[in-house]
Amino acid sequence: MAATRTHREIRQRAPWWFFGLLALNFALMTYDARDETTKQRKIRAAAQSIAYPIQRGASGAGNWIGGLFGGVGEFRRASAENQQLHAQIEAMQTELRDTRQKAAEADRLEKLLNLSSQTQYKSVTAQVIARDPSMWFDSVTINKGRWAGIEINMPVVTADGIVGRVVATGPLTAQVMLITDEKSGVGAVAGELGQSRAIGSIKGMGENGLLDMRYVSGLEKVQLGDMVSTTGQDNIYPPGYNIGQVVDLHPGSATQAQVIHIRPSAGLDRLKEVVVLQYKPAARPEQDQALPNVEKRPSKQ
Numbered sequence: 001m002a003a004t005r006t007h008r009e010i011r012q013r014a015p016w017w018f019f020g021l022l023a024l025n026f027a028l029m030t031y032d033a034r035d036e037t038t039k040q041r042k043i044r045a046a047a048q049s050i051a052y053p054i055q056r057g058a059s060g061a062g063n064w065i066g067g068l069f070g071g072v073g074e075f076r077r078a079s080a081e082n083q084q085l086h087a088q089i090e091a092m093q094t095e096l097r098d099t100r101q102k103a104a105e106a107d108r109l110e111k112l113l114n115l116s117s118q119t120q121y122k123s124v125t126a127q128v129i130a131r132d133p134s135m136w137f138d139s140v141t142i143n144k145g146r147w148a149g150i151e152i153n154m155p156v157v158t159a160d161g162i163v164g165r166v167v168a169t170g171p172l173t174a175q176v177m178l179i180t181d182e183k184s185g186v187g188a189v190a191g192e193l194g195q196s197r198a199i200g201s202i203k204g205m206g207e208n209g210l211l212d213m214r215y216v217s218g219l220e221k222v223q224l225g226d227m228v229s230t231t232g233q234d235n236i237y238p239p240g241y242n243i244g245q246v247v248d249l250h251p252g253s254a255t256q257a258q259v260i261h262i263r264p265s266a267g268l269d270r271l272k273e274v275v276v277l278q279y280k281p282a283a284r285p286e287q288d289q290a291l292p293n294v295e296k297r298p299s300k301q
Contacts, residue, residue, distance in 0.1 A: 121238065122278040124148050128271045129173070138181035138204065140271060145170045153236055155277045161242035161265040162186070162230060163274055174276075178268050179211060179243070180204040187233035188213060188243055190222045190260065198222045199231060202243060202262070209269065211244060213260035218252025228262050235281040242266075 126142035144150055146169045156163040156176045164184065168175040177184055179202065186202035190213065198220040200213045216222060226246045232239030248261035 119275075119277065122149075124150060124276045124278065125273060126150075126174075126276060127273050138178045138184075138206070139167075140164075140176050140178065142174050142176060142274060142276070143172070144276065145173045147171050149278055150174050150276050151278075155237045155241075155279055156274050157241060157277060158266045158271070158274055160267060161244060162237055163266050163268065163271065165236050166276065176274070178204070179264060180206065180209055180268060182206045185234060186237055186243060187231040188228050189231050190216065190220075190226045190228050190246060193229050193231065193240055196220070198226075199233075200257075200260070201234075202228075205261070209264070210247070211262040211264060213246075213262055214257065216252075216258045216260055217254075218256050218258050219254055220258075222246065222249060222251075222258060222260060224249050232281070238277065238279050238281075 124144050126144035126148075128140050129143045130141040132139040132141075142156075150166055150169055152166055152169060154166045156165060162179060164176045164178040164181070166174050167177045179186055181204045184202075184204045188200060188202045189196050190198040190200075198216050200216040203212045203214060205212050213228065224246055228243045228246065230237040230239055230241045230243060242265050244262040244264040244266075246260055247263045248259075250259035252258040
């Protein structure tokens with residue numbers, strides 16, 4: 001019975017074994033089948049064709065993710081480099097400002113040194129250390145005083161023109177009244193000293209920073225742009241020093257003086273260094289003659 005069932009089962013299973021062997025043979029033939037041109041196994045080519053879209057999609061996704069993280073890294077590096085460049089630019093700008101300031105200071109000191117060496121008077125170079133805002137910047141304080149030989153009424157100048165005169169002194173400092181102060185006064189001439197007859201007196205106009213030149217005859221020729229210099233007649237400023245330039249002019253007549261406004265050339269709103277001239281005007285000679293019938297009074301002992 002057992003043998004009979006065995007033969008029966010073999011007969012029943014034989015077709016399945018047959019089909020299985022055929023399938024295995026077909027698979028082996030298919031696996032071993034090659035393309036006549038490329039000599040590549042066809043099953044491998046088919047598998048590669050099926051897998052290519054998947055591989056391509058996976059590769060693109062990987063590249064996109066890698067590019068995303070790479071872009072974030074590049075952005076961080078670019079941001080850090082940008083901050084570093086900004087810091088370098090600010091440092092260079094600061095250095096450039098310092099260099100320009102030092103160059104300007106060196107230029108001013110060189111001009112003052114040349115002025116001190118060219119003037120015929122002894123001089124003291126000083127720095128402006130304070131301004132008096134209550135007087136519209138018409139007064140400044142310098143860092144030299146009596147111990148440096150500075151006295152009241154000594155003229156103060158720069159290489160560009162006169163600044164003012166000393167009105168108060170201390171051992172180490174002095175106060176200078178600027179020519180723009182309304183209480184100042186300077187003998188002046190518009191045009192060439194010794195040639196022009198447009199002589200008058202300079203007074204400060206206070207807050208507007210200009211100077212008013214008074215008592216100039218309307219018959220004298222004065223033009224806009226004329227340079228104005230000191231005459232020495234005020235017994236404070238030596239003659240020939242630049243005061244400024246005519247910027248406003250209203251002609252007068254034979255009976256009316258001209259209205260002349262002058263802009264100072266010394267740059268009084270940005271003073272840094274000045275020169276104090278140890279100038280003392282020559283004593284005026286005593287008169288040895290008088291009008292007739294004028295009794296000469298004896299001098300007090």
